[in-house]
Amino acid sequence: MTRLVLVGPPGAGKGTQATALSEKLSIPHISTGDLFRKNIAEETELGKQVKHILDSGGLVPDEVTNQMLIERLEHPDTANGFLLDGFPRNIGQAEVLSKELAESDQKLDAVVQLVVDEEVVVKRLLTRGRSDDNEDVIRHRQHVYRSETAPLLDYYRDVLITVDGVGAVDEITDRVLAALRDRT
Numbered sequence: 001m002t003r004l005v006l007v008g009p010p011g012a013g014k015g016t017q018a019t020a021l022s023e024k025l026s027i028p029h030i031s032t033g034d035l036f037r038k039n040i041a042e043e044t045e046l047g048k049q050v051k052h053i054l055d056s057g058g059l060v061p062d063e064v065t066n067q068m069l070i071e072r073l074e075h076p077d078t079a080n081g082f083l084l085d086g087f088p089r090n091i092g093q094a095e096v097l098s099k100e101l102a103e104s105d106q107k108l109d110a111v112v113q114l115v116v117d118e119e120v121v122v123k124r125l126l127t128r129g130r131s132d133d134n135e136d137v138i139r140h141r142q143h144v145y146r147s148e149t150a151p152l153l154d155y156y157r158d159v160l161i162t163v164d165g166v167g168a169v170d171e172i173t174d175r176v177l178a179a180l181r182d183r184t
Contacts, residue, residue, distance in 0.1 A: 002027055002081035002180070003106065005088065005097075007152065008114030009145045011121035011128075011138070012165045013172065017114065018085040020173045028077050032086035035068045036060065046071075066096045073100065081109075090148055094155050110183060111156040112176055114165030118142050 002025050008014050015031070022029035036054075039047030046068050053060050069087050072078070088094040101107050116124075118139075125138045153160060161179045165172055 001109070002083075003101070003109045004082070004180075005084045005108060005111045005156070006114070007111060007149060008165055009116060009118070009121050009149075010141045011125040012114040012116045013169070014085050014114060016169055017165075017172060017176065018083055020169060021176060022083050024173065024177060025081065025083070027081040027083055028075075029083050029085060030069070030072055030078075030087070032065055032069065035072055039068060062090070062092055062096075066093060069097070070100050088152065091151050091155055094152055108156070108159055110180060111152075111160050112179070113153060113160060113162045114172070115162055116165040120166055 004021070004025075004027075006014050006018050006021070018029045018031065036047075036050050040051045041047070046064060049064055050060055050068075053064070065087065069084075073082065084097075088097050098107070121142065122135060122138050125133045126135065161176075161183060163172065163175045163179055167175075
């Protein structure tokens with residue numbers, strides 16, 4: 001059983017690594033962005049709330065994000081573990097996750113932090129060519145990540161694994177898997 005959280009700055013390759021690790025570990029990759037899109041597409045009650053919030057330019061409140069994640073963790077495919085990408089983003093969400101797992105006598109096995117130098121991430125994101133990826137926006141997102149995530153890293157210090165997130169995709173995946181093996 002493997003229950004993981006993947007953290008790293010925007011552009012660190014979390015989505016790419018989450019997909020690779022999910023496949024190698026045979027656990028579902030759960031992304032908050034995917035959960036939002038799925039609930040909106042299926043027009044669930046939570047999806048309608050998220051659509052309304054996003055359409056008005058707002059940020060989805062923690063309560064809604066927490067509820068979507070809790071509902072997703074109740075699916076049978078998570079019985080043998082899961083990999084969370086984009087959740088938790090703050091201490092409040094981390095506490096909700098810990099409480100939810102504790103209610104079924106579970107806990108996280110590891111929080112994997114992908115470490116990538118800011119200049120490398122900025123360069124990566126600028127070459128991605130998305131309209132919202134200009135240098136000022138990218139640097140602002142890096143600042144927000146650092147301020148929101150630093151407390152999370154301390155919260156998870158007992159299960160935190162830090163991995164160099166620079167290199168070929170397969171090399172990084174191998175580093176994460178080796179670090180997870182070394183923990184057990």
